[in-house]
Amino acid sequence: xxxxxxxxMTLCALFAALTAVCSWLxxxxxxxxxxxxxxxxxxxxxxLGWKYGAISQLVYVLVGAAGAPVFSGFRGGVGVLVGxxxxxxxxxxxxxxxxxxxxxxxxxxxxxxxAGMILGVLALYLLGTAQYLFVVENKNVLAALGACVFPFLxxxxxxxxxxxxxxxxxxxxxxxxKKTRA
Numbered sequence: 665x666x667x668x669x670x671x672x673m674t675l676c677a678l679f680a681a682l683t684a685v686c687s688w689l690x691x692x693x694x695x696x697x698x699x700x701x702x703x704x705x706x707x708x709x710x711x712l713g714w715k716y717g718a719i720s721q722l723v724y725v726l727v728g729a730a731g732a733p734v735f736s737g738f739r740g741g742v743g744v745l746v747g748x749x750x751x752x753x754x755x756x757x758x759x760x761x762x763x764x765x766x767x768x769x770x771x772x773x774x775x776x777x778x779a780g781m782i783l784g785v786l787a788l789y790l791l792g793t794a795q796y797l798f799v800v801e802n803k804n805v806l807a808a809l810g811a812c813v814f815p816f817l818x819x820x821x822x823x824x825x826x827x828x829x830x831x832x833x834x835x836x837x838x839x840x841x842k843k844t845r846a
Contacts, residue, residue, distance in 0.1 A: 672716050675838075679708040679720035680727065683756065684734035695796065696749050696812045697736045702788070703823045705756045706781050709763025710772065710831035711838060717760035717767075725753060751795025752812075755788035762787055772835055774828065781824045789813050 686700035709717035728734040731741050735753060744750055766780020789812075797808050 672712075675712055676716050676720040676723055679704055679712065679717070680723040683708075683721065683724045684727075684732075687734060687736045688738060690736040692737070693815060694811050695800070696752065696792070696816070698816065698819060699736050700823070701736070701756070702759075702785070702820055703827055705759050705788075706763055706784065706823060706827035707830055707834075709760040709765075709780070709784060710767050710777060710827060711835055712760075712764065713768045714761050714764030717764035718757050721756040721760045725757060728753065746799070748796050748799045749792065750799075752788060752792030754795075755791035758791060759784035759788045767831070772831060774832070777828055777831060778824070781827060785820055785824065 682704035683701050686704050688699075690697040690699040705721055708720045711717070712720060724734060725745070728740045729742050729745055733740045735744050736749070745753060762784040763777070763780045766776045766783070770776030793805075793808050793812050796812050797803055797805065800808075803811075
């Protein structure tokens with residue numbers, strides 16, 4: 665079994681912390697607030713790959729589940745994860761995993777990153793909207809999409825564009841030492 669390096673642990677912790685900070689920067693527009701948390705999720709997958717990208721977001725979810733106020737609105741606890749927006753939070757892990765798979769498999773080529781980020785966001789929407797429909801009574805699918813997905817499409821497209829740009833710029837800088845040691 666391969667050892668996890670201190671650098672990998674540090675980057676996982678950094679992206680978990682970035683997700684928390686970006687979750688706090690929220691605009692409450694309805695049942696699901698607008699926040700910047702998706703940006704570090706996409707970056708975690710794009711920069712760290714599937715394994716460490718997903719681990720970073722799992723750390724974020726577990727820290728929040730333990731009660732630390734890392735979720736939007738400075739909330740924490742299992743109650744948030746089983747509430748109407750919990751599927752979106754859990755979806756961060758899946759999103760980072762899918763982005764990371766595309767990044768690793770296709771060596772961070774732009775078309776693959778775009779496809780992976782779109783697929784990751786769609787998975788996030790699917791998980792989040794499914795839980796929202798399960799928890800909130802008297803909601804139909806179209807009403808749920810109108811409250812939880814459609815208002816976020818333009819902003820999430822912008823986050824994908826920024827994450828793509830930052831991934832391409834930061835990956836060579838973050839992992840330069842790895843290439844020179846080989």
